[in-house]
Amino acid sequence: MKAKKISRNISISIVCVILGLALSWQFQSIRNDAKVLNLESQKKDDLIVKILNEQKNNENLRVKLGELQVQLGKFESARGNSDENLKLLADEIQKLKTVAGLTNVKGRGVLVTFKKEDSLNVEDDDLLFVLNELRATDAQALAINEQRIIDTSEVRVAGGYIMVNGRHVVPPYVVKAIVDPDNAVNALNMIGGALERIRLFIDVKVEKSDDIEIPKISEELIRIDKLKQIENK
DSSP states (O other): OHHHHHHHHHHHHHHHHHHHHHHHHHHHHHHHHHHHHHHHHHHHHHHHHHHHHHHHHHHHHHHHHHHHHHHHHHHHHTTTOHHHHHHHHHHHHHHHHHHTTOSOEEEEEEEEEEOGGGGGGOOHHHHHHHHHHHHHTTOSEEEETTEEEOTTOOEEEETTEEEETTEEEOSSOEEEEESOHHHHHHHHHSTTSHHHHHTTTSOEEEEEEEEEEEOOOOGGGOOOTTOOOOOOO
């Protein structure tokens, strides 16, 4: 009788252990499913943000096309009027200088600051990732630590330091961008975006600002002495 009771208690204990393990596995499975669903939902949100950004970029391109068409119409209307032509040319030169980075500019945008204490972990690729993401959101002017970034700017590591436009920049590294701040913040912070990998090793802060000033690039950095113009045939 006693042996039967012991056997029954052992059986009950085994059943309880099996039920406990089953409940634990079920709970873990539910948690994993919830994580997957949450990740899928976040990915959908990120896709929506990307689509909205592309729509915004397309709208910007249409606006620029309209501006160019208006400009062309002005030149055509000013034929034969030398004073008007000179004014239009002066305006166009000023606009080209602004686009080329030869003028100081200001506007709304974002500041991306890499924490000074993490400076040894910052690589040139980290800064380039941020610059490229900002360019993709239609940034109109960029700078790193007051060094204006243009198409020919180089950002590279040299001797353990970050060099921008051939100048040594010191931490904290601050990327400035004149850009739509909402689009930029969404693009930078999205899952799988430019900052997700960087933030594993470096503290990076993204801030919106209504008053960002970006200096012009030094004219000595713009060289065309090796370029030869091709005459129209």
